Amino acid sequence: MTDEPTAAERALYLAAIRRGGHLRPEDLAPADRPTLAVLVARGLLAPTATGYTAVNPRSVGDGVGTELRTRATRLLVHAERIPTTLAPLSHAYDAVPRPTSPTGDAIHIDGTADIRQRIAELMSDCREEFLAAQPGLRPLEGLRMALPQDLALLDRGCAMRIVYQPVAVSDREVLRQILLRTGRGAQVKVLAEAYQRVLIFDRSVAVIPASDDVTRAAVLTDPAVVAFLVAHFERDWARATPTDHHVNSPHPTTTRIGRLLARGLTQRAVATRLGLSERTVAAHISRLRDRHGAQTLFHLGWQMRGEDDA
Incomplete structure (x- = not known):
């Protein structure tokens, strides 16, 4: 009831x-x-x-209101006690030795279940920043399963930055999952070019695929290697564009112009090919540059090529 x-x-x-x-x-x-x-x-x-x-509903409402307030007070008190109650378990968890390599070599993990378990542990231990480059399609069920842990990370004040490819945000349900995270403080961008998958935790641990079918992963802790991967992520992040630039599909003419630019045609050549004025083509190009965050025509052509490849 x-x-x-x-x-x-x-x-x-x-x-x-x-x-x-x-x-x-x-x-x-x-x-x-x-x-x-x-x-x-x-x-x-x-x-x-x-x-x-x-x-009289007023008397009933007063009684229900009192009961709800009492229930809410009990829940708040219970919530305050939970961290203390779980403290011994937390200490035991923290005391469990994690796989490490004294030489800084990669720790390899085999099997999807074990990989997910290690990533879940790293997410729980993350305290400052989580970075992720996630190319290709994103499995909807995986995003739904990870949502509680992602929101918990954001709620405890950690930064979260994720780079996707356009193909990921083209799925409405996947986009809804992404927006649930951005609504709580996550930052998400889209990069329309090829890049490698990587997860980075507190700039001290990185996880990368160790096989083509992503059933094997490598956990890296060497400071120089992790710093190298962070630098690559920051480079991709700087070239990526906000998610909302990719949510709404561009006009078909704009898309055709972008494809011609990707083939190396100049603005004048595109106008001639499509029977449009250079001014009209320039307006479409301006919208494309805003959409992809491209500073130059060459960069835009490269971005459009990457989007076709994605």
């Missing part, structure tokens, strides 16, 4: 009011019996010798 009356409950209560605040057994249809039972349980109708009488 929810805290608020349903439409059927409201209708039956109002029917009692219209009858002077009383309902007789003969006023009720068989289908009304379940709703009647709920109204009695809520205290909105009280049984009498001749049927049922309506109770």
Whole structure:
């Protein structure tokens, strides 16, 4: 039973009011019996010798409000106690030795389940910043499963920056998952060119694929190697564009112009090919440059080529 009356409950209560605040057994249809039972349980109708009488909703509301406030207080107190209650378990977790290499070599993990488990541990241990470059399609179910942990990371004040390819944000459900994260503080950009997958935790641990089918991963802790991967991520991040530039599809003419630019045609050649004025083509190019964050025509052509490849 929810805290608020349903439409059927409201209708039956109002029917009692219209009858002077009383309902007789003969006023009720068989289908009304379940709703009647709920109204009695809520205290909105009280049984009498001749049927049922309506109770002032204000008194019922005051009682429910008091109960909800009491329940909320208990939950708040319980929430305050949880960290203390779990402290011994947290200490035990922190004491578990993690796989490390004294020489700084990569630790290899085989199997999707073990890889996910190690990433989940690293996400839980992350305290300052999480960086991710995620090329290709993103599995929707995986994003849904990771959402609670991602939001927990953001809620404890960690920064989160993720780079996707255009093909990822083209799926509406995947985009909705991304927006759930950006709504809590994550930063997401889109890069329309090829790049390698990498996850970086607190700029001290990195996870990269160790096989083409991503069933093997390498966990890297060597400071020089991790710094190298961070530098590559920052380079890609600087070239990427905000997600909202890729959400709405461009005009078909704009897309055709971009494809011709990707083939190396000049602005004048594109105008001639499409039978448009150079001024019109320039306007479309301006929109494309804004969309892809391209500073030069050459860079834009390269970006469009990358998007076609993605």
